[in-house]
Amino acid sequence: MKASARLSYKLRKNLVLAILLPFTIIITIYLTFFHNRGGSSSFTLNITKNRWTRETQASSSYLPFTSKFRIPKYSYKKVQNWMFNEHIDEIISEGHIAEFDLNKLHSTKDASINKEKVLILTPLQKFHQEYWENILQLSYPRELIELGFIVPRTQTGDLALQSLEKAVEKTQTDKKNQRFAKVTILRQDSESFNKLAEKERHALNVQKERRSSMALARNELLFSTIGPHTSWVLWLDADIVETPSTLIQDMTAHDKSVLAANVFQRYYDDEKKASATRPYDFNNWQESEIGLELASKMNDDEIIVEGYSEIATYRPLMAYFHDTTKPVSEEMILDGVGGGCTLVKAEVHRDGAMFPSFPFYHLIETEGFAKMAKRLGYEIFGLPNYLVYHIEETNI
Amino acid sequence: MKASARLSYKLRKNLVLAILLPFTIIITIYLTFFHNRGGSSSFTLNITKNRWTRETQASSSYLPFTSKFRIPKYSYKKVQNWMFNEHIDEIISEGHIAEFDLNKLHSTKDASINKEKVLILTPLQKFHQEYWENILQLSYPRELIELGFIVPRTQTGDLALQSLEKAVEKTQTDKKNQRFAKVTILRQDSESFNKLAEKERHALNVQKERRSSMALARNELLFSTIGPHTSWVLWLDADIVETPSTLIQDMTAHDKSVLAANVFQRYYDDEKKASATRPYDFNNWQESEIGLELASKMNDDEIIVEGYSEIATYRPLMAYFHDTTKPVSEEMILDGVGGGCTLVKAEVHRDGAMFPSFPFYHLIETEGFAKMAKRLGYEIFGLPNYLVYHIEETNI
Numbered sequence: 001m002k003a004s005a006r007l008s009y010k011l012r013k014n015l016v017l018a019i020l021l022p023f024t025i026i027i028t029i030y031l032t033f034f035h036n037r038g039g040s041s042s043f044t045l046n047i048t049k050n051r052w053t054r055e056t057q058a059s060s061s062y063l064p065f066t067s068k069f070r071i072p073k074y075s076y077k078k079v080q081n082w083m084f085n086e087h088i089d090e091i092i093s094e095g096h097i098a099e100f101d102l103n104k105l106h107s108t109k110d111a112s113i114n115k116e117k118v119l120i121l122t123p124l125q126k127f128h129q130e131y132w133e134n135i136l137q138l139s140y141p142r143e144l145i146e147l148g149f150i151v152p153r154t155q156t157g158d159l160a161l162q163s164l165e166k167a168v169e170k171t172q173t174d175k176k177n178q179r180f181a182k183v184t185i186l187r188q189d190s191e192s193f194n195k196l197a198e199k200e201r202h203a204l205n206v207q208k209e210r211r212s213s214m215a216l217a218r219n220e221l222l223f224s225t226i227g228p229h230t231s232w233v234l235w236l237d238a239d240i241v242e243t244p245s246t247l248i249q250d251m252t253a254h255d256k257s258v259l260a261a262n263v264f265q266r267y268y269d270d271e272k273k274a275s276a277t278r279p280y281d282f283n284n285w286q287e288s289e290i291g292l293e294l295a296s297k298m299n300d301d302e303i304i305v306e307g308y309s310e311i312a313t314y315r316p317l318m319a320y321f322h323d324t325t326k327p328v329s330e331e332m333i334l335d336g337v338g339g340g341c342t343l344v345k346a347e348v349h350r351d352g353a354m355f356p357s358f359p360f361y362h363l364i365e366t367e368g369f370a371k372m373a374k375r376l377g378y379e380i381f382g383l384p385n386y387l388v389y390h391i392e393e394t395n396i
Numbered sequence: 397m398k399a400s401a402r403l404s405y406k407l408r409k410n411l412v413l414a415i416l417l418p419f420t421i422i423i424t425i426y427l428t429f430f431h432n433r434g435g436s437s438s439f440t441l442n443i444t445k446n447r448w449t450r451e452t453q454a455s456s457s458y459l460p461f462t463s464k465f466r467i468p469k470y471s472y473k474k475v476q477n478w479m480f481n482e483h484i485d486e487i488i489s490e491g492h493i494a495e496f497d498l499n500k501l502h503s504t505k506d507a508s509i510n511k512e513k514v515l516i517l518t519p520l521q522k523f524h525q526e527y528w529e530n531i532l533q534l535s536y537p538r539e540l541i542e543l544g545f546i547v548p549r550t551q552t553g554d555l556a557l558q559s560l561e562k563a564v565e566k567t568q569t570d571k572k573n574q575r576f577a578k579v580t581i582l583r584q585d586s587e588s589f590n591k592l593a594e595k596e597r598h599a600l601n602v603q604k605e606r607r608s609s610m611a612l613a614r615n616e617l618l619f620s621t622i623g624p625h626t627s628w629v630l631w632l633d634a635d636i637v638e639t640p641s642t643l644i645q646d647m648t649a650h651d652k653s654v655l656a657a658n659v660f661q662r663y664y665d666d667e668k669k670a671s672a673t674r675p676y677d678f679n680n681w682q683e684s685e686i687g688l689e690l691a692s693k694m695n696d697d698e699i700i701v702e703g704y705s706e707i708a709t710y711r712p713l714m715a716y717f718h719d720t721t722k723p724v725s726e727e728m729i730l731d732g733v734g735g736g737c738t739l740v741k742a743e744v745h746r747d748g749a750m751f752p753s754f755p756f757y758h759l760i761e762t763e764g765f766a767k768m769a770k771r772l773g774y775e776i777f778g779l780p781n782y783l784v785y786h787i788e789e790t791n792i
Binding site: 102153172215223227352 | 493494495496497498499501549561564565568578579580581582583584585611612615616618619620621622623624743745746747748750751752753754771772
């Protein structure tokens with residue numbers, strides 16, 4: 001199965017199929033009109049027949065680029081290839097003129113029904129098979145999902161890249177209707193965002209540097225992958241290994257400009273001798289009076305990072321608002337977000353909201369992004385009872 | 397000539413040519429091996445011959461998508477189509493896996509030699525034929541130039557769009573080697589950045605609103621068009637109608653992260669009864685002590701805009717540093733830039749530098765962008781003696 005998929009993949013890479021169809025047409029015309037004039041073409045015919053059969057089996061009849069010079073005039077409607085039922089719009093080629101009407105690009109609560117494109121972005125320090133399998137079990141139509149990764153230029157980055165490539169190639173060469181619309185993998189040019197080991201990396205004194213380079217990585221990834229067709233951007237960290245399969249439908253249904261899920265972690269409770277869960281991501285918070293007061297006394301270049309006793313902001317943290325007695329759809333207003341599992345309407349980014357690598361109102365990275373989105377006039381929300389899970393630290 | 401170009405354009409838009417080539421191959425094979433067996437194919441042959449000739453004349457032999465599933469693995473080298481000498485890499489199709497190594501993406505002083513891609517971005521309120529003709533006379537290789545426009549949703553925007561489409565289609569359907577690599581036209585979704593007439597729009601009290609919506613337009617354009625292959629972004633306003641033809645080569649040669657040309661204006665001096673030039677863009681400036689002091693006394697949401705007597709910052713303005721006795725390559729350090737003709741290394745944007753529509757250190761739009769680039773650690777320069785020209789106001 002694997003070998004045949006690879007073969008069909010290679011076949012599609014070259015001219016063979018592009019030539020094949022007209023070839024067959026000619027032969028058919030020839031047979032219809034001239035066949036009685038001699039059997040001399042039977043050799044050619046046999047080859048054609050065989051190829052044609054294989055092509056059909058692989059359901060990979062590729063002539064989708066024949067309409068590439070059709071100009072999409074203010075329309076996101078799918079252009080149907082008259083010969084095969086392939087979706088071929090939005091393929092922008094060299095020399096092509098592409099027009100997009102941003103007014104017809106929507107991010108609505110009926111995202112999948114309206115065929116809104118979702119871009120899932122993941123800075124990838126380490127490849128967890130569980131992360132990939134969780135992506136694969138999402139039920140949002142894959143033809144509407146684009147994936148983007150940025151991998152640090154380190155040894156662990158090399159390993160992560162290898163595993164990622166393998167996983168991606170397997171999916172993207174599998175059945176056509178099971179493929180993601182696009183997968184972009186970036187290799188970071190600047191210094192790594194993963195210089196520090198897991199144990200060190202949560203220490204307060206290294207947070208600023210780490211999160212500053214993480215912000216740069218997120219921006220490089222965002223600017224390189226967001227397109228004029230993108231409706232939603234889902235920031236999903238590489239260590240999020242468990243989400244509901246309806247994650248994208250559930251979150252888009254809230255129709256919020258920025259919406260964060262609550263990141264928890266499964267672990268083994270040694271005392272109770274049982275599996276348990278605990279809050280993990282403390283970057284989703286509401287501003288507090290004390291937080292604002294702390295900020296007002298800081299130098300311009302100082303930052304506040306949440307979740308450290310050294311800086312007690314007494315900010316209400318979404319992680320602690322989880323309440324199993326309340327509906328999972330409950331929303332709360334936030335002022336800061338993390339990047340664990342956060343859905344953003346593409347227009348928020350397109351208006352300019354990025355991840356500041358410098359102190360922005362004494363905030364950086366995802367928390368600075370939240371502040372920037374607010375400065376652009378958007379509201380930020382979180383779902384305290386909608387849980388996604390970070391991988392266990394012991395597995396890292 | 398025009399009619400035949402349009403015809404050839406229409407031809408390329410559909411399946412005809414994709415079928416034609418293999419058709420010809422078959423006929424050739426047929427003639428070679430089976431010709432002596434009868435003259436029955438002469439009708440078909442004639443058609444093919446004619447078409448083939450026309451195709452060759454138009455130099456538009458289109459089968460460029462046959463290698464689309466080749467995965468560009470950390471390489472920006474051009475992939476040659478084995479059949480025609482067409483550049484076909486960086487065409488990312490549905491289901492495609494695209495990998496980019498940002499470390500191999502450079503922005504150097506030898507931009508054209510290194511085949512670095514330049515993205516020219518223009519918010520287009522009004523289409524001036526002189527603007528387009530100036531773009532066409534640039535000598536930087538067009539195959540390395542991508543163009544991006546954003547057009548406001550207004551009546552004048554509709555007119556501008558019509559003229560732009562006409563101009564773009566003419567160029568992009570002309571000789572293949574004369575086409576730009578890509579042209580993207582966006583229709584703005586939000587309110588217009590061109591609500592105000594020319595006379596009003598320079599009044600201080602409307603500057604904040606006007607420049608804020610212009611910032612949004614720039615961000616929408618930037619986020620939608622910058623790709624992982626972009627080396628340079630040239631911000632060129634729609635009313636810049638005259639630049640040296642070596643503009644891109646000249647400016648990239650300075651190898652600066654952000655570099656602004658000096659925007660002047662030709663006009664008829666009624667007193668001297670002669671043509672003359674005068675400084676036009678006052679957004680390119682160095683910070684002054686007085687400017688900083690003014691800012692420190694302002695409320696958070698107040699902004700300073702340059703070029704108004706109401707806010708006298710006494711900032712050194714590049715417009716007034718023009719000196720014909722000094723070399724055109726002379727550089728000066730700047731703290732604020734305009735968008736008239738400003739070249740930016742793509743990495744500056746990719747790191748997150750955008751155009752704040754909200755007060756950022758009491759600056760917005762291009763001036764806020766300069767501040768943001770500085771916060772990201774980049775230096776800003778200007779070329780006081782390198783002139784480009786804004787259209788005469790009487791022509792607007």
